[in-house]
Amino acid sequence: MSEIDAQFVKAQADVKELPERPGNLTLLRLYALFKQGSIGDAGIDEKPGFADIVGKYKYDAWAALNGTPQDTAKQQYVELVESLKSGESA
Secondary structure (H helix, E strand, O other): OOHHHHHHHHHHHHHOOOOOOOOHHHHHHHHHHHHHHHOOOOOHHHOOOOOOHHHHHHHHHHHOOOOOOHHHHHHHHHHHHHHHHOOOOO
């Protein structure tokens, strides 16, 4: 396992232990970075139906990262979780 993979796994555990729940936009960013880092680009087959509004926002946030290398998304995820842990972001 590479160093970034180990950091990514640790950040996934750390995000569950945050002292307070991040705001919705930050949660969307975390979701999108996690999906991009773990799966890669969003595909059309993951696109939710018209009635799934929350799913649409999540998909759109992920699809906005299409083309971002997985290791870059992992690093950004780790950095965002670290900033949340230190109270710098909300």
